Amino acid sequence: MRPHLLLPLLFLSACDRPQAAVEPVAAAPVAPGPVPVANPDEILPSVVRINTTQQSWDQAEPWQKNTPGKRRSLGAIVGNGIILTTAEMAADATYIELESPDGKKLAPAKTIAVDYEANLALLGLTDESNAKFFEGTKPLEISAPPKIGDTLDILQVEENGSPLITSGGIQSIDVVSNFLPGQFFLTYEVKASMQSAASSFSLPVLRDGKLAGLLTSYDSKDQISDVVATEIVARFVKEGSDADYAGFPSLGISISRTDDPNFRLFLKLPDDGGGLYVSNVRVGSAAEKAGLKKGDVILSIDGNDIDRLGYFVDKHYGRLYWSHLVRGAKASGDKVDLVVQRDGQPQNISAVLDRRDEVSQLVPAYAFGKAPNFLVKGGLIFQELTKPVLESFGNEWQSRAPLNLLDVYENPEKYESRCRRVVFLSNVIPTPATVGYESLQSMIVTKVNGKDIKDMKTLIEAFKTPAADGLHSIEFDEEKFHVYLDESISDTVDKQLLQRGLPKLSRADD
Incomplete structure (x- = not known):
């Protein structure tokens, strides 16, 4: 079984940052400590406590959930009955409760909008009959x-x-x-x-x-x-206060710095210039639709020169990383103007920014609140590949997870034309149907009974029609390797697994 990944608590370590950090500037003197x-009567009406019960799905055994936990935060009232908090408070929440600062009033709440990428969420009352909870409050x-x-x-x-x-x-x-x-x-x-x-x-x-x-x-x-x-x-x-929250947009590219002199010479970039190398363009992204290509070098965004480390000079904040020009300064549907160098020549490109829903990705980066898809057939356990599944291999998952699955995550363009989701054999339960297959794991499924596997739904459908001899043929990506499963034996095993406590044999939600 793969180890579980625990979310960090607030008062632990610092966060990931771009490779080049902004030079710190001495701050104004402040009073020591709280x-x-x-x-207090002016500020307490503008805040509420938030208590949540959270329970994530077990990525190693996707038919069950992990042990529930609790979190507590202080939220800010930002509108009529609207509370601002972090997305971490809403992630995998099975129950959300609002509490007045003095602890005298309680009310169940729901998520109005959440952006896991920006780590922000808006909460509101589950039932308007509890509207008295906000009497006497004042939005900030x-x-x-x-x-x-x-x-x-x-x-x-x-x-x-x-x-x-x-x-x-x-x-x-x-x-x-x-x-x-x-x-x-x-x-x-x-x-x-x-x-x-x-x-x-x-x-x-x-x-x-x-x-x-x-x-x-x-x-x-x-x-x-x-x-x-x-x-x-x-x-x-x-x-987020609107009914249809689009989310912070993205351009849909991967970039590399151009500070290496030999790399700059290869790209025909001047010694005194900047630029970011486009190492990948995501299929269906705003960048691809605009015509941006792998190998382009971004020289400026909306008139802001980008240096070889990826920074520009913001009029208000000073030196900032380039992504703020896309993710912070723009909304979905806004246009961004790029100057790029292609084949040694400058070109102007305009892109209309969007936000692709994570469920549309080949390998979703997160799936909070969504049960993982799976199939147990005769003891063979099949799953759809997601980043949470990769993370279940531990803190060093980028080196510990199977190489073939990491390749899908790092190079999705190689697989996107053949499937909507990558389905793989994650583990094997020793049963009379899986004799000889016990050591198989982390193998990508391409066909079952001659049918192409596009996602979990097509896998489940393919298992409904075994060959005339009563055998299921399972083909894997690894050197066209085949496994054969006896339908009558596997059907008997499936019934026994349900009798022994397995809650269900499959899930294939959109």
Whole structure:
């Protein structure tokens, strides 16, 4: 069985960042440690506690769930009955409860909008009959974007309902991945000495009494808090309040730096210039639709020159990573203008940004709240490949997961033309039907009974029609390797597995 992957708690380590970091700037002096709020009656009506029960699916045994857990955070009221929190609070949540700061009022809640990539969520009441919960509350206004050196106030509420403020200076501003690896968004790094007595999974961050962002992580050793930036919060609150939330857009490319002199010479780039090399263009992405190609070098985005490390100079924040020009400054449907070098010549390209739903990807990067698809046939266990499945191989999954499955994840374009999802034999239960097959695992299925396998639905359908001799023929990607399964024996085994406690033999939801 593969080991399980645990989500990190708030007060642990720092986050992933682009390879080149922004040079820190000395922040303004701030008061050490948390202090009681001078005017608690002004701030407490604008925040609520959030309690969630969360239970994820077991990726190694996809017919069952993992042990449930609980999380607690402090959310900000940002509209009429609307609460802002992190996506981590909504991920795999089976129950969400709102609680007033004094603990006297409780109400069940639901997710209105969630963006796992930006790590933001909006919550609202499950039943409007509980509308009294918000009586006397006051939504927070969103502040103007701060700058490096400005002071932000991190708000905590102790168990007795007393609010605390920890003031800290913005030490640097960068584009950071704080929940899902590889998803980078504008983030403030705030130097502040927090306390864990009133710890919470996320906290509102204020500037002059207005909402400036959400704290998503705290490094107690370096006393650095990561705060989702004002611009990202403001855009999410505005767009997430609509019924049809599109999400933050993407261009759909992979890039490489061009700081190596030999690489620049090969690309015919001048010594005094910048540029980012396009190493991959995702099929169906905004970049592909616009005509961007692998091998292009992006020189500028919307008039902003991109240096060889991938940074540009923002008028307000200073030096930022290029992805902010796409993911932070734009909305889905907006146009972005690129200047690229192709075959040594500059070209102008315009792309209309979009956000592809993760379920449309060959290998979905996340599947919160969605049960994994699987089939158990005679003891053979088949699954659809997702990134959570790869992550179930442990913290070092990128080196421990099977090479053929990693190849699908890293090079999806090789497989997208032949299937919607990659189905593989993940494990084998020793049964009378699987004698001799016990060691087989992590093998990609291409055909069953002569039928091409596109996803779990086609696999289940293919097993309904064995050959005339009563045998199922299973063909794998690995050197056209075949396995044969006796239908009568496997059918008997399936019935026994259900009798022994397996809740179901298959799942093939969209």
